[in-house]
Amino acid sequence: xxxxxxxxxxxxxxxxxxLNDVAKLANVSKMTVSRVINHPDxxxxxxxxxxxxAMHEVDYHPNMAAKALVNNSTQIIKFCxxxxxxxxxxxxMNLMIGIARALDAQQYSLQLVxxxxxxxxxxxxxxxxxxxxxxxxxxxxxxxPVVIFGExxxxxxxxxxxxxxxxxxxxxxxxxRGYKRLIFIGMDSHESFEYSREAGYLQLIQENQMVSEIxxxxxxxxxxxxxxxxxxxxxxxxTCFICASDRxxxxxxxxIESCGGLIxxxxxxxxxxxxxxxxxxxxxxxxxxxxxxxxxxxxxxKLLNKIVNHIDKDGSLMxxxxxxxxxxxxxxxx
Amino acid sequence: xxxxxxxxxxxxxxxxxxLNDVAKLANVSKMTVSRVINHPDxxxxxxxxxxxxAMHEVDYHPNMAAKALVNNSTQIIKFCxxxxxxxxxxxxMNLMIGIARALDAQQYSLQLVxxxxxxxxxxxxxxxxxxxxxxxxxxxxxxxPVVIFGExxxxxxxxxxxxxxxxxxxxxxxxxRGYKRLIFIGMDSHESFEYSREAGYLQLIQENQMVSEIxxxxxxxxxxxxxxxxxxxxxxxxTCFICASDRxxxxxxxxIESCGGLIxxxxxxxxxxxxxxxxxxxxxxxxxxxxxxxxxxxxxxKLLNKIVNHIDKDGSLMxxxxxxxxxxxxxxxx
DNA sequence: ATTGGCAATGTTATCGATAACATTATTTTG
DNA sequence: CAAAATAATGTTATCGATAACATTGCCAAT
Numbered sequence: 001x002x003x004x005x006x007x008x009x010x011x012x013x014x015x016x017x018x019l020n021d022v023a024k025l026a027n028v029s030k031m032t033v034s035r036v037i038n039h040p041d042x043x044x045x046x047x048x049x050x051x052x053x054a055m056h057e058v059d060y061h062p063n064m065a066a067k068a069l070v071n072n073s074t075q076i077i078k079f080c081x082x083x084x085x086x087x088x089x090x091x092x093m094n095l096m097i098g099i100a101r102a103l104d105a106q107q108y109s110l111q112l113v114x115x116x117x118x119x120x121x122x123x124x125x126x127x128x129x130x131x132x133x134x135x136x137x138x139x140x141x142x143x144x145p146v147v148i149f150g151e152x153x154x155x156x157x158x159x160x161x162x163x164x165x166x167x168x169x170x171x172x173x174x175x176x177r178g179y180k181r182l183i184f185i186g187m188d189s190h191e192s193f194e195y196s197r198e199a200g201y202l203q204l205i206q207e208n209q210m211v212s213e214i215x216x217x218x219x220x221x222x223x224x225x226x227x228x229x230x231x232x233x234x235x236x237x238x239t240c241f242i243c244a245s246d247r248x249x250x251x252x253x254x255x256i257e258s259c260g261g262l263i264x265x266x267x268x269x270x271x272x273x274x275x276x277x278x279x280x281x282x283x284x285x286x287x288x289x290x291x292x293x294x295x296x297x298x299x300x301x302k303l304l305n306k307i308v309n310h311i312d313k314d315g316s317l318m319x320x321x322x323x324x325x326x327x328x329x330x331x332x333x334x
Numbered sequence: 335x336x337x338x339x340x341x342x343x344x345x346x347x348x349x350x351x352x353l354n355d356v357a358k359l360a361n362v363s364k365m366t367v368s369r370v371i372n373h374p375d376x377x378x379x380x381x382x383x384x385x386x387x388a389m390h391e392v393d394y395h396p397n398m399a400a401k402a403l404v405n406n407s408t409q410i411i412k413f414c415x416x417x418x419x420x421x422x423x424x425x426x427m428n429l430m431i432g433i434a435r436a437l438d439a440q441q442y443s444l445q446l447v448x449x450x451x452x453x454x455x456x457x458x459x460x461x462x463x464x465x466x467x468x469x470x471x472x473x474x475x476x477x478x479p480v481v482i483f484g485e486x487x488x489x490x491x492x493x494x495x496x497x498x499x500x501x502x503x504x505x506x507x508x509x510x511r512g513y514k515r516l517i518f519i520g521m522d523s524h525e526s527f528e529y530s531r532e533a534g535y536l537q538l539i540q541e542n543q544m545v546s547e548i549x550x551x552x553x554x555x556x557x558x559x560x561x562x563x564x565x566x567x568x569x570x571x572x573t574c575f576i577c578a579s580d581r582x583x584x585x586x587x588x589x590i591e592s593c594g595g596l597i598x599x600x601x602x603x604x605x606x607x608x609x610x611x612x613x614x615x616x617x618x619x620x621x622x623x624x625x626x627x628x629x630x631x632x633x634x635x636k637l638l639n640k641i642v643n644h645i646d647k648d649g650s651l652m653x654x655x656x657x658x659x660x661x662x663x664x665x666x667x668x
Numbered sequence: 669a670t671t672g673g674c675a676a677t678g679t680t681a682t683c684g685a686t687a688a689c690a691t692t693a694t695t696t697t698g
Numbered sequence: 699c700a701a702a703a704t705a706a707t708g709t710t711a712t713c714g715a716t717a718a719c720a721t722t723g724c725c726a727a728t
């Protein structure tokens with residue numbers, strides 16, 4: 001029997017099975033195998049079974065390069081972090097894990113880009129985060145599907161925590177635990193998520209006919225710390241500081257402690273994020289915890305859905321946050 | 335003139351130039367263009383010029399899918415984080431930026447994986463970090479090139495900060511600034527980088543004929559904080575705590591403050607890392623700062639070098655760290 | 669002057685998967 | 699019951715780039 005070049009090459013290259021191998025084993029043409037994968041409704045059940053078994057037998061995995069070539073695609077998703085990386089919240093790492101996990105399932109790969117190298121290389125879609133208002137212009141001009149991580153009011157599909165519900169829940173907790181005065185320490189940023197977090201706090205305040213107090217700072221712990229220290233005389237016991245981020249909460253916690261205030265007995269502090277910072281806070285901050293990895297997966301899935309099914313708008317997704325009990329809010333009303 | 339299917343398709347697909355377009359414009363064959371790219375020495379200078387100009391004119395970028403298909407490669411690098419993601423240091427983000435930047439230049443893409451999805455999908459090489467001793471077995475069995483981020487003594491190519499030099503430098507600084515007693519607060523881990531950091535401290539101690547004191551804890555700030563508080567009576571002024579991580583330093587800083595010690599006048603604290611945590615430390619920690627992004631780029635470049643040139647061992651790379659002056663060490667000897 | 673050898677370029681086949689078209693088998697319909 | 703429609707499968711051409719082989723042209727060596 002004469003072995004032709006093709007077969008020789010096939011054996012030399014590697015041990016990875018191709019469509020062809022499956023086809024031979026199942027005694028059908030490559031197209032049939034391809035159809036079983038992409039248009040299973042167009043193939044007889046009998047054949048499908050044969051092919052499935054053959055695929056399993058040779059452990060078939062599609063060659064993404066070939067697929068990409070014929071589809072004129074790249075199998076690459078760009079994850080674009082628009083914030084300054086040095087001040088980046090550590091939870092982006094978790095977000096990426098989530099996105100990557102969703103993409104892996106469909107053999108897409110994730111590419112991390114920043115503003116500088118945004119345009120280098122092609123891709124099939126984008127997950128964008130850290131957007132500020134000014135970014136929405138050019139985002140709108142992208143020619144590939146996009147999913148935003150972080151709520152926005154410009155009509156882009158997004159995935160985010162239900163920010164409003166988060167601060168509402170945790171403010172509610174504070175009230176239930178008997179704190180009489182709730183002060184909101186927010187971020188001095190005109191972004192959607194900040195408004196939503198404030199809104200949650202405000203709603204609870206209104207429902208309980210309390211007085212709202214909102215202070216805003218850049219998102220640095222020493223600013224909230226300083227604020228507490230400078231105004232310490234004004235804060236009697238039974239005050240709880242509802243902070244819009246864990247950083248601000250950490251500062252508040254330290255401010256209170258350095259002024260001799262007792263946490264959580266007399267003073268409460270709550271944060272928002274639930275990642276990493278808690279590892280350096282003691283007592284740990286009672287905070288609004290987001291399911292970052294799950295949200296990442298949602299971003300990936302949503303984007304793939306848009307790409308694979310050529311969907312323009314796929315809607316947005318809000319994840320309900322959970323409260324992570326730390327030691328900065330009383331266990332029960334005293 | 336009859337337009338064939340090929341040309342029609344070519345125009346419909348997209349506006350991206352291919353080898354063929356360049357070839358036509360330069361009046362040469364595709365192979366010549368390909369050679370100009372891959373084996374420039376085998377082409378006349380005249381032709382090379384023609385081709386270069388044509389490439390520029392049509393803004394040619396190679397199609398990675400086609401390349402991958404013919405090379406039986408994937409153009410994918412896996413970045414494997416072996417640590418538990420939730421306790422992951424935030425600087426990994428910077429590391430990824432660096433790696434991604436290096437890979438972009440050669441149109442490779444980066445895929446983030448963890449232990450769970452490590453095996454899903456093919457790749458051309460790995461960057462691995464967060465390795466512990468037990469991991470070295472299976473890492474050694476990988477069939478694709480690997481670069482480790484983080485020093486190791488098992489012979490794998492790695493990129494890392496010069497850990498020993500880092501603690502040496504910063505201990506030296508402490509001595510110069512007049513602290514008389516240097517206490518090392520290390521991580522309770524039997525890993526290479528920890529030994530190196532201790533070694534740097536020890537060398538400085540020996541050269542100055544001082545007495546070494548090493549204490550080890552898990553890498554949590556409240557442990558070092560607790561340690562300081564519990565042993566406060568033992569620590570007179572002019573003591574400097576050389577910490578093996580910023581987390582431990584943060585704890586030390588807080589411990590000292592809560593005991594009423596004056597930083598940096600009477601007590602010094604130094605850390606190691608220089609990313610993120612400093613944003614929540616006040617005063618900012620004087621620490622050993624690593625060039626994470628550059629190290630990431632080095633990982634990427636080293637790996638690509640191994641892949642493209644089929645190099646087995648490429649040696650390791652140590653980056654010299656710098657001291658980042660914060661407020662936890664005196665400005666000058668008092 | 670003729671030929672062997674090398675250098676510079678072109679042609680063909682190939683990677684693996686798929687769309688478009690061709691063929692065959694099956695069913696429906698008047 | 700024959701013709702037409704439909705369904706199930708196979709063939710061919712194609713994506714873009716490259717290795718292997720084929721061709722051409724030029725120079726040196728005999």
